[in-house]
Amino acid sequence: MRKWIRSAKLSYLALLGMVLLAGCEKNNYLVLNPQGPVAQEELRLIIISVILTAIVILPVIAIFVYILVRYRDKPGNKAPYQPEWADSKVLEIIWWGIPVVIIAILGYFTAQTTLNLTKPPVKDVKPMVVQVTSMNWKWMFTYPEKNIATVNYAEIPAGVPVQFILTSDSNINSFWVPQLGGQEYTMPGMSLGLWLQADKTGEYFGSGANFTGKGFAHMQFRVKSVSQADFDKWAADVKKSSPVLTKDGYKKLSAPSLEKELSFSSYPKGLFQDIVNKNGGEYYQHMNNMGDNNAMTSMDTKK
Template sequence: MVAAMAVLLTGCSPEYVVFNPVGPVAKTELHLIILSTILVAIVVIPVLILLAVIVYRYRDKPGNNAPYSPQWVDSKKLEIVWWGIPIIIIAILGAFTAKTTFSLTKPPENNVKPITIQVVSLNWKWLFEYPDQKIATVNYVNIPTGVPVQFELTSDAPMNSFWIPQLGGQEYTMPGMAMRLWLQADKPGTYSGYGANFSGEGFAHMNFKVNSMSEADFTNWVNQVKSSSPALTMAGYNQLKQDSLAKQQSYSSYPPGLFNDVVMQNGGQYMYKQQMPGASDSTGNSSGSMDMSNMDMGNSDSGQ
């Protein structure tokens, strides 16, 4: 009863954003959550009903005429039921989960040119780099509405988890590794992002805002940042990555190759490159594949 009340009361809160998706990735994941809930309910609800029936029917009381079979060993029919149904449910859930997971490794839409945003988690702040626009922000990220965004993720601090609930599921940020996450917002608005992995004293304040806007407004914002914001120097980055809280900031430029340098200096054994033909990395070079020839998953400082 307490668990049911907690779920219902939380569901009434506008902050329960997982059930309010605004992008194709989050909508796909919500469908998977609903399917999982239905499949689990097929088992849980009958079990709870049977529990109540058994407790009432076979309780110890005077005159109880329930059959007593002390030599009873097993029932093939019952074993088929309580093993067969879970196996079928797991098979269905596994098939849909695998299909959904692989579908989300690609851009949500193929007829729109995506953008790339490189993300570095720091203690206790988020740095966002725009390799095509050559600008950077701290603790907020602007994206064009209806455009797939490939987030490239790493960490220059303890491992964390990048999560924008209304746009999609979370992805780890790990020192020495570059992870990928495709997301997209289908309508303009401001959405909350979180660091979903405990990382120390300032963890509770490690949040950021995602502003979805029209492509025209996005272009105007980029031009405004380039014309009115200071540049992020290497000395500025070294100061930024120190353990501290930070307000929202914008930078008209940042050191070339900063994201890849962060990956490599933390033990990375490969250089992450764009998979989209003609996309540019943070050094301005065009690339069309991910070089994994020297990839060593075991060299991540944080592990998983």
């Protein structure tokens, strides 16, 4: 039995070592490689959750192994046998009390993090708005301040909080850029807000996180973070050299299909709000992104 326990320990340590070493590769475990304040805040919550969970799991595993060894059925085992033993108030307080305390602590940190993420990550920088529409099987990004649009990629300035306003013109999907923050749903007829920010320049992987038919595996996009000067130059180049997205062009784009990366120098006035409304948004105003964010979503209607 001792030999078996020793082998189990070695196997566990080897497995743990492989997992930890694999995390050293920069491109692996994107969630554990935050590149912005939102993702860093969420990683902190993940670490706290793991620690609190380990407080329960590790002792339970240790007690389980101890019981297997101490009370195993073998000749000469001197472990006490108490068939009339029924309960222990002390043990019941421990195995109910500790989880209650852990859940209360985890609930506090979860609520704190959730409230923090409903506001811009930094307060001393003017935020920008990017409207996101998920379709089968592509992503469209519209920039109301620049009146330009892109498909399957987005550029944002580094160090600037970005309010992504999300909706869907097809199935429910999930917008996710792991290194910048957690996912948020895109839903027909609704506009939901998600604050993200990249601390430095770079390119970040983005993807849908929901099954949406045969092309769902191709619902990936990239988010490129550049300096403010490069962002302004990129927007000006798109404005100057890209084609116009017309209503007929959008109708064709929104049909189920796979698309490469595209750019448009302008798009129809009020396009984003029209997408929300045509999917029932005018009947679900109480569920749309309201307050300051609602003003943001309507910016393109004022152009």
